[in-house]
Amino acid sequence: MGDAPRHLTADGYVDRYEAAAEGDPLQALALLAGWLRTEWRPLFAELRARRPILSTPAFTVVTRFSDVSEVLRNGDIFTVSGYAAKLDPALGAPVMLTRDGTPLNWREKGLMQVMLPPEDVPAVRALVAETADRALDAAAPAGRIDAVGELFRPVCTTVCAEYFGFPGPDPGTLARWSRTIMTDVTANLAGDPAVHAASLEAGREMMEHLRGALADRRAGDAEARSRDVFARLLRTALPGELAWDDDRTAVNVAGLLLGFLENAVGSMTHLVRQILLRPEIHRAAALAAADPDPAEFDGHVWEALRFDPFLKVITRVCARDHVLAAGTPRETAVPAGTLVLAAVASAMFDETAVPEPDLFRTDRPPHTRLHFGHGPHACVGVHPGAAVISETVRRLLARPGLRLLDPPDGTVVRDRDIFPDRFWLGIGDREG
Numbered sequence: 001m002g003d004a005p006r007h008l009t010a011d012g013y014v015d016r017y018e019a020a021a022e023g024d025p026l027q028a029l030a031l032l033a034g035w036l037r038t039e040w041r042p043l044f045a046e047l048r049a050r051r052p053i054l055s056t057p058a059f060t061v062v063t064r065f066s067d068v069s070e071v072l073r074n075g076d077i078f079t080v081s082g083y084a085a086k087l088d089p090a091l092g093a094p095v096m097l098t099r100d101g102t103p104l105n106w107r108e109k110g111l112m113q114v115m116l117p118p119e120d121v122p123a124v125r126a127l128v129a130e131t132a133d134r135a136l137d138a139a140a141p142a143g144r145i146d147a148v149g150e151l152f153r154p155v156c157t158t159v160c161a162e163y164f165g166f167p168g169p170d171p172g173t174l175a176r177w178s179r180t181i182m183t184d185v186t187a188n189l190a191g192d193p194a195v196h197a198a199s200l201e202a203g204r205e206m207m208e209h210l211r212g213a214l215a216d217r218r219a220g221d222a223e224a225r226s227r228d229v230f231a232r233l234l235r236t237a238l239p240g241e242l243a244w245d246d247d248r249t250a251v252n253v254a255g256l257l258l259g260f261l262e263n264a265v266g267s268m269t270h271l272v273r274q275i276l277l278r279p280e281i282h283r284a285a286a287l288a289a290a291d292p293d294p295a296e297f298d299g300h301v302w303e304a305l306r307f308d309p310f311l312k313v314i315t316r317v318c319a320r321d322h323v324l325a326a327g328t329p330r331e332t333a334v335p336a337g338t339l340v341l342a343a344v345a346s347a348m349f350d351e352t353a354v355p356e357p358d359l360f361r362t363d364r365p366p367h368t369r370l371h372f373g374h375g376p377h378a379c380v381g382v383h384p385g386a387a388v389i390s391e392t393v394r395r396l397l398a399r400p401g402l403r404l405l406d407p408p409d410g411t412v413v414r415d416r417d418i419f420p421d422r423f424w425l426g427i428g429d430r431e432g
C-alpha cells in the first residue's frame with residue numbers, strides 16, 4: 001500500500017490523521033470528518049491508494065469500488081440497523097429502509113416499486129417541465145434566480161403534492177419535516193440528542209398530519225379518480241395475512257417525502273454547479289437540453305453529479321465479524337458493531353472500475369454510478385426521482401445566459417453545512 005504515486009500522497013491526509021490520533025483521537029476524528037466534507041476528492045484519492053479501508057475508533061471508511069459494492073450488496077452483514085434506531089421512533093413504526101432482508105422490506109419494496117413505476121416518467125417530466133418553466137419565466141425579468149428557493153424546492157414540493165399526493169399543510173412545513181428528520185438519519189454520526197429529539201418531534205407532527213390526511217381522503221370521494229401515489233396506496237387491498245393497512249400506507253407516504261426531497265434538491269444544486277464550472281460541458285449540455293429525447297442530456301446530468309455527489313457516503317453497521325476484501329492485499333477485519341462508511345463518492349473515482357475517472361464523459365455505463373445506491377436497499381424511487389432531477393435541470397440549462405455569479409452572491413448557502421438553501425445564478429441577458 002505504500003507505493004502510491006507521489007501526487008496522490010502529497011497532502012498527507014493519512015499521516016496527518018495518524019499523527020493527530022496519537023495525541024487526541026477525538027480531534028483526529030474531527031479532522032477526518034472535516035476533510036470528508038470539504039476535501040473529499042484528494043482525501044479519497046489518497047485513501048484509495050494508501051489505505052483503501054481505513055479503520056478509526058469511531059468508524060471504518062471504505063473507498064474502493066469493489067469494497068463499497070461488497071458492503072452495500074451484503075445486507076445481512078452490513079445492516080441498516082443504524083437507520084432503524086433513528087427513523088423508526090420518528091415515524092412510530094418500521095419502514096423499508098430500516099429493515100434488512102425482512103418480510104416487511106421484501107413486501108413493501110415490491111409494493112412501492114409497483115406504485116412508482118417507470119411508466120410514470122413521462123407524466124412526471126411533464127409536471128416538472130411546466131412547474132420549472134413557470135418558475136424560470138417568473139425570475140427571468142430580474143436576470144437572476146435563486147435556483148434552490150425559486151426552482152428546485154418549488155418543483156420538488158409540487159411533485160410531492162401532485163404526484164405523491166402529499167402537499168403537507170404547506171411546502172415550508174414539508175421541507176422542515178424532511179430536513180429535520182433526515183439530518184438525524186444521515187448526518188448525526190455523533191448522535192447529538194438534541195438533533196434526535198427534533199427529529200422525533202417533526203416525525204410525530206408529520207405522522208399525525210398524514211393520519212388526518214388519510215382519514216379525509218377516505219371520507220372524500222376523489223380517491224377513486226386520483227392517480228397520485230397516496231391514492232394508489234389507499235386503493236390497494238391486500239389479503240389480511242400480508243399485513244397491509246392504513247398505518248402502513250401512512251408510513252410509506254412519509255417515506256416518499258423523506259427519500260426524495262433533500263436528495264433531489266441537494267443533487268440538483270451540486271450537479272448544476274459542476275456543469276456551469278465547465279464552459280465546454282455547459283455548451284454541450286445546453287445543446288443536448290434542446291433535444292426532445294433526454295437520453296443525451298441525462299449523460300451530462302449523472303456525470304456532473306459524479307464530480308460532486310450530494311450523498312458522499314452510505315452508512316451501514318456491521319452485524320457480525322467480517323473480513324472485507326478477503327484474499328486481497330487490502331483485506332481488513334471489520335468487527336461486529338463497527339459503523340461502516342461506504343464512500344460511494346470515492347468508488348465512482350476508482351480507476352479500476354471507472355476508467356479515466358478525472359475525465360468528464362457523458363457515455364459512462366450506468367453500472368459505474370452509485371447515485372441511487374446499490375444492492376438490497378437501492379432506491380425504490382429511482383425512476384421518478386431521476387426524471388425530476390433531469391427534467392428540472394434540462395429546463396434550467398435550456399435558458400440562455402445561464403451563469404454562475406461571483407461570490408458572495410454565487411456561493412451556495414447551506415443549512416447545517418449540508419442542505420443547500422440558496423444558490424443564485426444569472427439568467428438571460430448579462431445586462432439584465
Ligand code: HEM
Pocket residue numbers: 096097098109116255256257259260263264267311314315370371372373374376377378379380381382384385386389
Ligand atoms: C421519487 C423519489 C424518491 C423516492 C420515493 C425514494 C425513496 C427511497 C427509499 C424508500 C429508499 C430505501 C429503499 C430500501 O431500503 O430498500 C431509497 C434509497 C435510496 N435513495 Fe431514494 N428516493 C427517491 C429519490 C432519490 C433521489 C433523487 C436520490 C439521489 C439522487 C436518491 C438516493 C437514494 C440512495 C442513495 C438510496 C440508498 C440508501 C441506502 O442504501 O442506505 N433517492 N430511496
